[in-house]
Amino acid sequence: MKNITTTFKKLFYLWRRCQVPIKQPTRFSKIDNLIIFLICILISIISSYKLLLISPLEISDIFSWLLIFSEALVSSYILILVSKKENPTISSRQVILLITLLLVVQTLKFAFASTISPLSMIIPPALIISQGMGSITALAWVSIASLSWLDSAIAIDNNLFFVLLVFASLVSLLGGRIRSRAQLLQLSIFVPIGSFLSQLILIGQDKTSLFDKKEFAFSNGDIFSDSLLLAIVMLLTILFIPLFESIFGLLTKARLLELADKEKPLIRRLSLEAPGTFEHTLLICGLAEEATRMIGGDIDLVKTGGLYHDIGKLHAPSWFIENQDGSTNPHDEIDDPFKSAEVLQAHVDEGLKYARKNRLPQPIANFIPEHQGTLKMGYFFHKAKEKNIKISENDFRYNGPVPQSKETAILMLADGCEAALRAMNINASDNEALETISNIFYTRQKDGQLKDSNLSNGEIFLIKRAFLNVWKRIRHRRIQYPTSKNNTFS
Numbered sequence: 070m071k072n073i074t075t076t077f078k079k080l081f082y083l084w085r086r087c088q089v090p091i092k093q094p095t096r097f098s099k100i101d102n103l104i105i106f107l108i109c110i111l112i113s114i115i116s117s118y119k120l121l122l123i124s125p126l127e128i129s130d131i132f133s134w135l136l137i138f139s140e141a142l143v144s145s146y147i148l149i150l151v152s153k154k155e156n157p158t159i160s161s162r163q164v165i166l167l168i169t170l171l172l173v174v175q176t177l178k179f180a181f182a183s184t185i186s187p188l189s190m191i192i193p194p195a196l197i198i199s200q201g202m203g204s205i206t207a208l209a210w211v212s213i214a215s216l217s218w219l220d221s222a223i224a225i226d227n228n229l230f231f232v233l234l235v236f237a238s239l240v241s242l243l244g245g246r247i248r249s250r251a252q253l254l255q256l257s258i259f260v261p262i263g264s265f266l267s268q269l270i271l272i273g274q275d276k277t278s279l280f281d282k283k284e285f286a287f288s289n290g291d292i293f294s295d296s297l298l299l300a301i302v303m304l305l306t307i308l309f310i311p312l313f314e315s316i317f318g319l320l321t322k323a324r325l326l327e328l329a330d331k332e333k334p335l336i337r338r339l340s341l342e343a344p345g346t347f348e349h350t351l352l353i354c355g356l357a358e359e360a361t362r363m364i365g366g367d368i369d370l371v372k373t374g375g376l377y378h379d380i381g382k383l384h385a386p387s388w389f390i391e392n393q394d395g396s397t398n399p400h401d402e403i404d405d406p407f408k409s410a411e412v413l414q415a416h417v418d419e420g421l422k423y424a425r426k427n428r429l430p431q432p433i434a435n436f437i438p439e440h441q442g443t444l445k446m447g448y449f450f451h452k453a454k455e456k457n458i459k460i461s462e463n464d465f466r467y468n469g470p471v472p473q474s475k476e477t478a479i480l481m482l483a484d485g486c487e488a489a490l491r492a493m494n495i496n497a498s499d500n501e502a503l504e505t506i507s508n509i510f511y512t513r514q515k516d517g518q519l520k521d522s523n524l525s526n527g528e529i530f531l532i533k534r535a536f537l538n539v540w541k542r543i544r545h546r547r548i549q550y551p552t553s554k555n556n557t558f559s
């Protein structure tokens with residue numbers, strides 16, 4: 070009996086562990102929920118209304134209409150659930166985009182299914198969704214959008230349906246991984262070529278008329294013109310992806326890498342006006358990148374988020390120790406722990422202002438408050454205590470929130486370890502470095518900073534090892550190599 074209870078406990082534990090993420094998804098406003106509901110109803114009406122046009126209308130027809138109507142409604146909601154599961158921080162604008170694309174495809178299917186190839190209708194939106202919301206959401210969208218070819222007159226050929234599913238799934242899977250606009254361009258060339266060859270093999274050559282000028286691009290069933298149309302629509306989609314990024318706040322890999330460019334004006338300003346902070350930023354990006362790789366997180370997100378995490382220090386660089394360069398410390402001059410705590414909190418508030426002004430995407434802006442969480446400003450708290458002022462600990466804590474994702478939690482840990490690792494003796498052993506890292510991790514955990522991040526104990530162990538590896542690299546760089554006159558090559 071005891072064994073069964075233990076097994077159940079273990080199974081329950083495993084079940085809870087696989088429920089990623091545990092945190093609450095973003096809540097939408099009532100208006101947004103209403104808009105989403107209305108679009109879903111519209112999708113259901115468009116998918117099913119033809120069944121009501123039969124005359125004379127029988128009870129069985131009404132039943133089949135009701136069935137199709139509810140099927141479309143349930144499918145739309147399943148799609149929303151999948152997208153929320155894959156991106157817990159998905160915004161209402163992105164969900165509206167997701168189902169509006171479904172609405173557009175359903176409308177196109179019934180209005181132009183006899184003239185436009187289904188490949189051109191389904192593959193380009195799948196590319197936008199996979200780029201901005203991930204491969205799983207895109208796959209769910211493709212499977213729902215490919216269904217319900219209600220009218221038998223426009224129902225597509227089985228082989229064409231197979232080609233459509235294969236290429237739409239391929240685009241969904243690759244789209245989520247593509248890291249540059251050049252790769253997107255390659256995809257938009259190779260997918261139409263691939264679909265052309267597959268249709269040629271599966272559907273046959275009799276439908277290929279290379280020089281049919283009459284209906285060159287719009288005759289359904291003409292394999293060549295269908296593939297050409299697909300290529301054109303995909304290229305246009307790529308052209309408009311930046312527009313979708315800014316309107317719907319989509320964070321594509323290409324956008325992430327663009328933001329990580331150190332020539333971006335904000336990053337250039339950081340390197341010129343706050344060189345110490347810039348150096349600190351580069352080091353913690355290295356730590357966080359290695360740790361994120363270890364646990365299989367989003368490396369590009371943590372690298373870019375890391376670059377902007379302390380951007381708020383631009384409002385008063387000299388108030389932060391890394392930029393002081395031996396000169397007088399303004400905190401000593403004012404000698405007011407409360408004012409000093411305000412300046413520290415301001416690097417988060419100002420950072421968020423910079424993020425808004427520079428239109429940084431929300432997942433990047435989240436790194437600004439979450440890297441500090443609700444940490445205590447220990448130095449100024451103790452200074453205030455020494456002055457015997459009546460204080461509350463909360464006056465000396467950052468406003469938060471605590472890290473809400475694994476990536477922001479890693480950045481907080483890297484931020485805490487960076488100074489300690491940099492200050493460590495060059496001759497310190499690996500165990501000493503690991504102990505320093507472990508102490509910082511322990512205080513953060515005990516303080517409740519990691520409670521919403523969903524990091525498991527195993528992942529925390531891996532992050533510690535990753536930080537240790539980076540420290541070993543730093544130590545290796547600091548070792549002076551013996552050089553002689555004849556040995557100056559590198």
Ligand SMILES: [Fe+2]
Pocket residue numbers: 378379416440441
């Ligand atoms: Fe900071």
Ligand SMILES: [Fe+2]
Pocket residue numbers: 349378379484
């Ligand atoms: Fe920092």
